[in-house]
Structures are given as structure tokens and as C-alpha cells.
Amino acid sequence: xxxxxxxxxxAVSVDGYIDDAGPDRLRLxxxxxxxxxxxxxxxxxxxxxxxxxxxxxxxxxxxNNPERRAERIAAAGKPEYPLKVxxxxxxxxxxDLKFWHHGGDKLxxxxxAGAARLGDRLxxxxxxxxxxxxxxxxxxxxxxxxxxxxRLMVEGGTRIHTxxxxxxxxxxxxxxxxxxxVGERAAPRFxxxxxxxxxxxxxxxxxxxxxIGDIALLIYLPKATADTTSGS
Numbered sequence: 214x215x216x217x218x219x220x221x222x223x224a225v226s227v228d229g230y231i232d233d234a235g236p237d238r239l240r241l242x243x244x245x246x247x248x249x250x251x252x253x254x255x256x257x258x259x260x261x262x263x264x265x266x267x268x269x270x271x272x273x274x275x276x277n278n279p280e281r282r283a284e285r286i287a288a289a290g291k292p293e294y295p296l297k298v299x300x301x302x303x304x305x306x307x308x309d310l311k312f313w314h315h316g317g318d319k320l321x322x323x324x325x326a327g328a329a330r331l332g333d334r335l336x337x338x339x340x341x342x343x344x345x346x347x348x349x350x351x352x353x354x355x356x357x358x359x360x361x362x363x364r365l366m367v368e369g370g371t372r373i374h375t376x377x378x379x380x381x382x383x384x385x386x387x388x389x390x391x392x393x394x395v396g397e398r399a400a401p402r403f404x405x406x407x408x409x410x411x412x413x414x415x416x417x418x419x420x421x422x423x424x425i426g427d428i429a430l431l432i433y434l435p436k437a438t439a440d441t442t443s444g445s
Contacts, residue, residue, distance in 0.1 A: 216354040217365040220385040221374055222253060224428075225403045230395035231370065238270050241391040246425050248278075253387065255281035257295050257366040259320075259357060262312075264301035266370035273315040274368070292317050296362065300373065302348050304330030313338040322353050350380050371401050378435060379407040386417070386433040389425070 224241040225231055233239045242250070254260055255276045262274060274297050276282050285291040294317035299306070304327030313319060319339035323331065328343045335341060344352050357365060367377060377383045388403075409415075418437035423430040 215363075216351075216358045217258065217362045218384050219354070219365050219367060219377060219382055220253070220257070220387065221367045221377060221383050222250060222387045223369060223374060223403055224389040224391060226391055226393050226395045228394050228396060229402050230397070230400045231403050232269075232401050233395050234397040234399040239395070241393070242389055243426050243428060246389050246428050246430070249389075249425060249430070251277050251281065253366060254295060255285060257364045258291070258362040259296040259298050259365050261298040261300065261365060261367045261373070263370050263373035264299055264303070264306055265372060266368075267299050267306070267310060267312055269370075271311050273311045275316050295366070296320060296360075298322065298357070298365075300348060300353070301327050303327055306331065306335065308334050308338060322348065322356075324348060348376075350376055350382055354382065371403065371405055374403060375405045375407050378404065379409055381410045381436065383435045385420075386431075386435055388431045388433065390429045390431065392427050 223231060224246065226241060230239075231241070255278070260274055262272070266272075276285070276294055282293045286293055296318050297312060297316055298320045299312065300322045302324050304323055306321070313335065321331070321335060321339050321341045322344055323341060325343055325346055328341060331341060342356060354365070367373060367383075378386075417433040417435050419431065420434050420437075421430075421432040423432075
């Protein structure tokens with residue numbers, strides 16, 4: 214069974230932050246870029262978000278444009294909404310989050326301990342899949358592949374993006390760079406330190422650059438790389 218194509222999507226400040234340290238979500242994108250993200254969601258079979266981001270931002274995580282939802286049904290024979298997926302090692306998820314009460318089917322990947330903590334809290338709201346003692350993203354992708362998911366959009370946050378890139382499981386990266394500086398030590402960054410494949414010797418392939426208002430959209434292919442070597 215083939216694993217889904219994995220697309221990471223993120224909006225960052227010029228200094229690499231995905232939010233500030235305040236209680237309200239920092240809107241890094243403008244309306245045109247949010248519309249672009251909505252299109253990418255509509256083209257995806259599933260959208261994945263980490264539990265920490267789910268708790269912090271409380272998103273609905275939907276395809277908002279009704280014409281795009283109708284196109285999914287009419288042209289592609291797909292459900293109106295992509296499958297919504299979250300990942301939690303701890304099982305610390307509130308049943309009142311908006312995520313569960315909007316859109317189509319929902320799926321939770323967790324650990325044995327996380328499943329025990331969840332209990333029947335999400336009964337009727339989501340399917341819970343136990344991956345084992347720890348979260349194994351490879352096993353997660355295998356399971357999504359068995360479910361017929363061909364294209365997975367990953368919307369963060371920091372830990373999830375870090376783990377996908379560190380495990381060399383990302384096929385494409387969309388990075389929207391907003392012309393602002395955050396500069397707060399407590400604010401979350403796009404990535405954490407990790408043992409990334411090849412580290413600084415491995416260069417991603419820059420597939421495209423697009424200007425969206427005052428935002429620069431960079432599209433990288435993480436696996437289409439070339440190792441840099443010291444020459445003469």
C-alpha cells in the first residue's frame with residue numbers, strides 16, 4: 214500500500230516564527246494567502262494538525278469555499294470535506310474543541326497511554342487509532358494509505374513539522390513568508406532543533422517562488438536534494 218504524498222504548509226515571519234507569545238492567534242497571512250491555503254486544502258484527501266496546535270488555536274480546519282467543496286464532490290467524487298486528522302501522544306484533547314463539530318470525518322492517532330486517557334471522550338466524534346507505545350509517523354502514513362488517502366496536507370505545528378522533516382517523510386513544503394518580525398523568545402518557531410537528514414549538507418530543491426500581495430510563497434521539495442561536498 215502506498216503512503217500518501219505529504220505536503221507541509223506553514224506561514225512564518227521573516228525571523229522564523231509561526232505565532233507570537235500572546236493569547237490570540239497572530240494572523241501572518243492575508244486574505245489572498247488564506248484563500249490559497251483553502252485551495253490546497255480542497256485538493257487534499259486529509260489535513261493533519263498536531264494536538265498542541267489544536268488546543269492553542271482551536272481551529273475548525275475546513276475548506277471554506279462552497280464552490281471548492283462542491284467541486285470535490287462533482288469532479289473528484291470525494292467527500293465534501295477532507296478527512297481531518299490529529300496526533301496526540303498524551304490523549305489530552307477536549308471534546309468541546311471546534312475541530313470535532315465541523316466538517317466531515319475525524320481521525321485521532323495516539324499512543325496506548327493516550328488512548329487510555331481519552332477513554333470514550335471522543336465517542337461519536339472521531340475514530341481513535343492506537344499506534345503503539347509511541348507515535349510512529351511512518352505507521353500513521355501506512356494507515357492513511359490503507360484508507361485510500363493519496364494526498365496529506367500537514368498544517369503544523371512546530372513539533373509535527375519538525376518530526377515529519379526529521380523523519381524524511383515530507384514530499385513538499387509550502388512556506389509563506391510574511392513581512393513582519395516577531396522577536397519574542399517565548400513565541401513558537403516553525404521548527405525545533407532536530408537530527409535532520411543530511412543537516413546543512415543537504416539542500417532542498419526550490420520548485421517555485423510566488424508573490425501573493427506582500428507575502429513570498431516558497432515551494433520546496435525536501436526529498437529532491439543534493440549533498441554539498443567540500444571540493445578542492
